[in-house]
Amino acid sequence: MLIVNSRSSRIPYPEELRKIMSMKAARESGAWLSHWDQINRSVTPLWDLPDAAKRAGVAQVNLKDESFRSPLGSFKALGAPVALMRLIVRLWRSEAALDPKALIKGQYADMVSSLTVISATDGNHGKSLAAAAKAMGCRCVIVLHANVSVEREKSIAAYGAEVIRIAGNYDESVEHAAKMASTNGWHVVSDTSYDGYEAVPRDVMQGYGVIPAEILSQLESTPARSPLTHVFLQGGVGGLAAGIATYLWEHYGAERPTFIVVEPRQADCLYQSAIAGRATVATGSVDSVMAGLACGEASPLAWKFLQPCIDYFMTIDDGDAIAAMRTLAAGSERDAPLVVGESGAAGFAGLMRLTEDAELARTVGLDATSRVLVINTEGATAPVAYTKIVGEAAEAVMARQREWLLSATTAR
Ligand SMILES: Cc1ncc(COP(=O)(O)O)c(C=O)c1O
Structure with missing residues (x-):
């Protein structure tokens, strides 16, 4: 369940990679996104979890909480809208210099009404794309595979997307979307990327750069805070x-932290890619409670x-994710309920899996x-499933979080 990636190295960020993904482009994406009403104005919390750190035997555990990012419920709110904005800018480049701020506020709705965008999704990306398309005024078609819950389907349809359900799995839904796009002249x-299709997924990934940008400034504003080690x-797709x-x-260059990627055991495509030395497929059933x-x-x-x-790729079982959800929801005296x-x-x-086993912890230097x-x-992007798993509704956990914050402030 844990492998060392022998192909990783500690060198400064290579120039050829910086030409594709950079802090500069990530910051520009963040500036564009800041005009969207589906992105909360304040930065998302960086929680300090001293009790979790104590249990894990480490100095510090920080949790960046993207459940606060957007009413859409996940970090995916940072990807699809940026990619759609950049796609529109590329498509209409010859006609006008578009103002991204006006675009995301729907001020070019007449111009883009002829555009149809399509994507496969296991939930969160599709919801964000549907919401972004609605905001900008274009049509959106979302392809869902057989294992996406009806609860997730409804939340996508609520943003006005046309939903198509196929019998196959996630990868078949990606193929289906690509075929429909080429037949109908949609975009x-x-x-996720595939042969000959990289610009849009690059823009999606670049949007996620908002998260580390915030983390670094949150860490820098904390006195005497040492850099991250892990x-x-x-x-999912990476x-x-x-x-x-x-x-x-x-940002950190050769002094970067150790990176560990975690996947469901049944959907281990990145773990398998590390073994193969190239992007490849998972070995399991590709079904997991970790739908995303x-x-x-x-x-x-x-x-x-x-x-x-x-540096390391690891897999976990559905039960590990469920136990983690419950632990984080419960909170403790010094850790907020989340x-x-x-x-x-x-x-x-x-x-938690690595630190439960002294040898595994030693292997990764924890x-x-x-x-x-x-x-x-x-957050609870599938609220019914969340309640079933945690035994408490997300609203009740949030109410306990508010109480915890109040008592933490009073105690200070
Ligand atoms: C909540 C959540 N976390 C993580 C991921 C993984 O992201 P990626 O597929 O880009 O690796 C997803 C993907 O949908 C997701 O919805």
């Missing part, structure tokens, strides 16, 4: 991990960035001096 806005990143790792790699991570094929573009910098969805909990679950970052990539 694919996918978060970062756990959950993997876009989130690439978006975050590249930004931190460019249930991807059977790594994104080749993401892999180009992950292979040289991810609403963390199934895929959102995977990074924290990976940390010890009493380690300063660890995990990212909660979603």
Whole structure:
């Protein structure tokens, strides 16, 4: 369940990669996104979890909480809108210099009404694309595979997208969307890349750079805070991990933290890619309670960035993610109760799995001096499933979080 990636190295961020993904382009994406009413105005919290750190035997655990990013419920709110904006700018380039701020506020709706965008999704990306298309005024078609829950389907349709359901899995839904686009003259806005299709997924990944940009300034504003030593990143097709790792790699250079990618055992396409030395497919059933991570094929573009910098790849079981959701929801005296969805909990679950086993912890260099970052990539994006798993509704956990914050402020 844990392998060392022998192809990763500690060198400064290479120039040829910086030409594709850079902190500069990530900051521009963040500036464009800041005009969208579906992105909350304040930065998302970076929680300090001292009790979790104590249990794990490390100095510090910070959790970046993307459940606060947007009413859309996940970090995916940062990807699709940027990619759609950049696609529109490319398509209409000859006609006018478009103002991205006006575009995301729907002021070019007449111009883009002839545009249809399509994507496959396991939930969160499709919801963000549907919301972005609605905001800008173009038509959106979303292709869902058989395992996407009706609850997730309804939340996508609520943003006005036309939903098509296929019998196959995630990868078949990606193929289906590509075929429909080429038959109908539509444009694919996918978060995964494939042969000849890289510009849009690059823009999606670049949007995720908002998260590390905030983390770095949050860490810098904390006095006497040492740099991060370990970062756990959950993997679906690899876009989130690439978006975050590249930004931190460019920032820290050869002194970057250790990166660990965590996937469901049944959807281990990145783990298998590390073994193969190229982007490849998963070995399992590609079905998991971690719906956002249930991807059977790594994104080749993401892999180009992950292979040289991810130090370890690991897999976890559905039960590990469920246990992590419950632990984080429960909170403790010094750790706030947190609403963390199934895929959102995977990074924290990976940390817990490694630190439960002294040998595994030693292998990845986790010890009493380690300063660890995990990212909660979603809140209760499927609220009924969340309540069933945690035994408490997300609203009730949030109410306990508010009480915890109040008592923490009073105690100070
Ligand atoms: C909540 C959540 N976390 C993580 C991921 C993984 O992202 P990626 O597929 O870019 O690796 C996804 C993907 O949909 C997701 O929905």
